Each structure stands twice: as structure tokens, then as C-alpha cells.
Amino acid sequence: MISRRRFLGASAGGVLGALAASACSTAPSGGGQAAGAKSLRVWDHFQPREDLHKKLFADFQKSSGTAVEYTVYNPNQQGQALQLAFGSKQLPDIFTTAGVKLPQARLRKDGWIAPIQLSKEDLAAMPQDAFLNGFTHFDDKLYSLPMVSFRQYGTLTWYNVELAEKAGLDPDRDLATWDGFRAAAAKMESAGGDGVSGWIAPLQFAERMGEHVTDLAMAAGGSGATDPRTGEYSYGTDPYVHAIEFLVSLKKDGLLFPASSSLDARTARARWSTGVAGLFFDGPWNIGVVKDQFKPFVDKVGVTSMPSSEAGRPIFVYTPPKAGDYCFAATSKQPEAAAELLKLFTTKEVMLAETEQMDGMPVDLSLVDKANVHPTYKTAAAIFGRQIKLRPAPEVRNPGISEVVAEMKQIQPDLGSIVQGVLSGQLPDARKALTDLDRKLTAERERAIKAVAAKGVKVAAGDWAFDNWTPGQDYGRDKYKTS
């Protein structure tokens, strides 16, 4: 017979033991791999490429003996995961910085990332204009490997081919201007019948709505959040106000899919691909996701440029140079294995295979023509080749700017929230809200410049101004020398 006391003692011990065991088992297993067996942890947010990457990593394990623990994150959650991983010293060996809005210059200073040990020869197959000190490189050392081109935007007009036909539309012609877009949406709505709307939008995803408006403002002659010539914030200018008014007019005409206010990009895309709306603004990855997840819809997908504010106005979208995507953790103990793995992505064959996943545009846009992709993806690449121009980046001229960017606190309501507020009717005066935003951002930048300057970094508001910037042209590396 077990005495009551002994039984209690044993069970109490058991409970404690179980607690200890469960505490251990919830820890990520990556750090605790058995000694000897090499393994790399990789985190990224390239969902459409997941299958390809799994295969690449499995082959890598066979050839090198190094196992790869691969996790694909929703970009929204990856920032939080990285934040916690860094805090608990468990950063994966290789990761993309999706969701981390600090400049990589700052991440490097804070001990997140270290140089990737790939030589110039290793990178020879990649287009060399993808590399830039202050973005992919620091002190001529590679810190992040670019996987996605800066030559893309997220506001292409995607249309439902079937509805466009029913409505008798010639999409390239009829969707070319804002007025045309509105008229086409109305025609698609009435041609579609009950339950079909003209336009669907991810209104709950404020950041994406802000991106749409910034792109549309550039299609109205704007030059982005700051004017490159003066460096001043320009949300309160006509192009932004008019772009928002354009979206409001779509809603006023009853063309907006009613449930849009509860949709983010993923759910809006899912609803759009059921045929409930004719038009949808999205990036080139739209077709990749549709092909992966909504296959029956893939033949009904058409794409054209975003509309311009008025007929005959050429569209130029100014995007800044882009930092690379894959980074190498400064805490990793396996720089050689990591470099070996990342080297895969620098080969022509893998770059072509990546392109065929139809995610973000490849660094080498010319690959799209050779790749086996949906025709809309080729159309998108052609549009980007025409419309996207490289924008000057103050960080290139003065690396101290990344300190200011990191120091600046977010201003609320930001552009995306203002768009939400105007569309829901809570902000009656868009121009006033946008001008307020300019004012607050300018004040915050001033404060950040002062704070950074107090630490001995030389920065000034004038660093954002480029008097030799010409609209409609790429701001190439040579231009920085004369600015």
C-alpha cells in the first residue's frame, strides 16, 4: 500500500517534473540541435515560393549535409516573431526583415545582421544595379541579398476578364483614366447583376490603402511622400487629395464592394477571385497567389496599368532603391554554410525558377520574358519597365539619414488611416487631415534630426532635397555625385 503522504509526494514531484518538461518542449528546437549535426534556420515571407524553397533546401541538405529548418511567415507576424527572437537571442541564421521597419543600417549597428560571405564573382549572374551601398551593401560588404526588384508597385488594375467582356470593355483603353475606371466599374457592376460590385478594396489594411493612394497620386503627377526637389512632405498636395477623392467617388457611386471595410489584402483577393467584384488593385504577386490558391479563377484574370488622373498623362512611379531581402544573423555561428545556401539564389536557374512562382518581380526583370509564367505577369513586368523610375534616396548621400529614420516615431493617423477615415465619412476634410500629417511629420523629422545630431551625426533637413532630380527619369548612381 502506498501511504497517502508518499502518493502526494510522488504526484507533486510529477507535476513539477511535467511543468519543467513542458517548459523545455515549448522552446524552439533550432538552437538545441544535437551537436555535430549541422542545421540552418531560415525564415522568410515568400509564401508563393514556399514549395520551391522547400525543394531547394531539401536538395541542399542532400548535397551539403546541412539540414534547413524553414518557416514561412505572414509578413504581418514576422516582425513580431523577429522582435521576440532577437530579444531572446534566437534569431534564425537567415531571415528576411519583413515587418521590421527599421533601416538595415540600424539593424547592422544593433547587432542583428553581419556580412554575407559571398564574393563579387558569386554575385556575377545578378544585375549589378541591384546592389547599392547603404541598401544591400555597407562599406562594400554584402549585408542583404536582393530577391525582389524595386521596379514594381502594388496598384496594378486587375480585372475580371469575364465581367469585362460582358460589360463590353476594352480594358487597356477603358481603364486608362480615373474617369474611365469609374465608368468601367459601373458597367461591370450592372453587367454582373445582383451581388456583383464594380471595385473591391482591402480597406481594413490601412497601410496598403496608403500605398494605393501614394501610387495613384503619382499617376496624377505627384512624386511620392516627399518632393525630391525640396525634400518636403507632400501629402497635403493636390495629387494626394485628388487620389483620395477619386476613391471616395467610387464609393459614392455605390461601386465599392460593401464588405470591403472588413477585408485585408488576402481576404479581398479571395473574395475578388469568387467573381463578386470587377476591379481590384494589387501587386504582380496577385496572379501567383491566385494560381496557388484559387486555381479555377486563373483564366479569368486580366491586368493593366493603374489608371492615370487624366487622358494622355504618362505615368511615372518613383520608387527608392531597395535593401536586399535575405539577411544573415550576426549571432549565427555558421557563416560558411549560410553563404553556401544563399549562393543558390544567385544562379540563373534558381532566379528563373523563382520568377516562375510569380511573387514579387525578380531583380532581373528580363527573366520574366524567358520564364514560363501567366501572361498577366509578363504584362505587369512590361508596365513596370515603362513606368517605374528610380527615386533619389538621402541615405545614399548621407548614411546618417538612417539614424534619423530609425529615430522618427510614427505619426497617427498616418496616410492609410486617413484614407480609411475619409472613406468611412469620419474625416470630412481630406486636405486638412493630410496637411496636418505633413506638419506633424515635418516637426517629428526636425526633432529626430536634432536628437541624432546631438549624438554627433551630421544630418540636416536639406539632405532630403535633390536639386538635380528630373521628373520622368531614373536617378542613377552617377547623379549623386553632382547633387
Next chain:
Amino acid sequence: MNGSGPRLGRNRLWVWLFLTPTIVLYGVYTIYPVVASYWYSFVEWNGFDAAKTWVGLANYRAVVADPLFWNSFKITVLFMVAVVPVKVLLTLLLALVLNSPKLPLRTLFRTAFFLPVVTTTAIVGVVMQFVFDPASGPVNVVLRKLGVVADGINFLGDPKAALWTVVGVYIWKWFGVTLIYWLAALQTVPDEVYEAAAIDGAGPWGLLRHVTLPLLKPFAVIITLLTLESTLKIFDLMLTMTNGGPFYATEVVEIYIYRWAFAATVPQLGFASAAAVVFGLFVGLIGVLQLLGIRAARKARSER
């Protein structure tokens, strides 16, 4: 007394042994975060940098100066004021009905009303998005079929409707808990009192007014305060149903804190912690009210 010394010691050992898991878990998951949030509220930290800078009361000044904080505070209080009276009164009425021995299928009804309580809140929130979908949600389909509205009502996307929709769902979701409190309270009314009152000629209305309700008064205080406090914890439901939108129309303080701590482009953990501490003090105030209320209720009961 001589022999009880070692036994007392051994008992104490057992007491502590059994308390250890609770103390450790409570310490790690409750006490430590509270203390840490106080510490964070005095520093500036974005969660990405290794360095935290001591900024004194600057975060508190910034929180108090932010109109969106007060907006979220207002919405939290509005939510509380809207939910508590409706929920407390409706549940009382239903409890009185369900407590009647004459009602058939009592257990079935009780279970039915309690079922939403044990459903995961986040799932309820997501499902409710579909239920209230202005295009194809069942609520709007019915309203349109009945001819009440021509177009669907945008329950969650219209700033005038969103908060009230969540209020409704919240009351439905947590109805069962308050109901159980009332049913338990009703059990404490002794049958003899009813019998005596009935003999004295009291009808059902008289019984309710002069016997049941006066005896429930101390419970009413406690149940109201418990409900009051529970309405401050609506993060999961609000986040999944509206995410604080449209344009901050349903942003309660918890979502405000979350937004700055995790959803901001560059998180401000110090600022968010300061907001959390200010809100914590408010919750603490409600807690003190609760304590006083319970004490008053006890006193009322013992005087009876």
C-alpha cells in the same frame, strides 16, 4: 502542544510545496510582466534595438497628450456603460424565469445560454464578420428579404454601427456568465421566506418585489462590478471583429496599446507600457470599487 511542532513544520512544508507551482507561474506570468511594464514605461525602446533609453515621465506626458489615447479611453468607457446595465438587467430577468420550477426544459435553456461562453472568442469574432457581412451575411440577407433595408447595412464598417454591433455580440457571448451568477444568487433565497410570504397572501409580483429583489441586492452590487470589470477585457473580440476600425471608431484602450507595442511601423514599447500603466490604474480604481462593494454587500448580508 509539544507533539504538534514537527507536524506543523511538515504541514507547512506541504503547504509551500503545493503553492510553489502557483507562485512560480503567477510570478512569472503575472507579477513579472506587471513590474516589467512599469519599468518599460520609463524608457524609450522599440523592441528591435538592444538599447533602452531612460526618458523619465516623457512617455506618460506623450500618452496624456495624445488625443487618440483619450478617444480609445472614451470608447472603452462607452462600451462599459452600454454593456453593463443591459447585460445585468436582461440576465436577471432571464434568471428569474429559468429559476422557476414550473418552467419545462430548464436545463436545456441554461445550457443553450451558456454555450457561447465556452466558445473561443477569437473564433466568435471571425465568424461574426461573416454573419454581419453586408454583401452576403445572413443578417443582411434576412433584412433585405423582409424589406427592412434596400442595401445591406455595413454593421462592422459603418462607424455609427460598428461599436454597437460589437456591444450586441459581446452581450450575447458573455450572457451565460452573468446568468449563472444570478441563478446562484437566487439559490440563496430560502424557500421558507417565499412560503411565509405566500401564506401572508403575496402574489408573484409581490414575492418578486418584496422578497426576491431585496434579498438579491448585495449580489446585485457584486455582479454589476464583476460585469463592469469584465467589459474592460474585450481585446480578442474587438481585434477580430473590427481591428479597432473604421478609423479608430472601435479602438478600445487595449487595442491602442497593442497598436503601439506591436502593430506600429516602429513599435514604441515604452509609450505602449505607459498607456498600459495609466489604463491599469483605471482598472485598479474599478477594483477598489469592487472591494468596497463586496464589503458593503457582506455587511448588508450579516445585518440581515
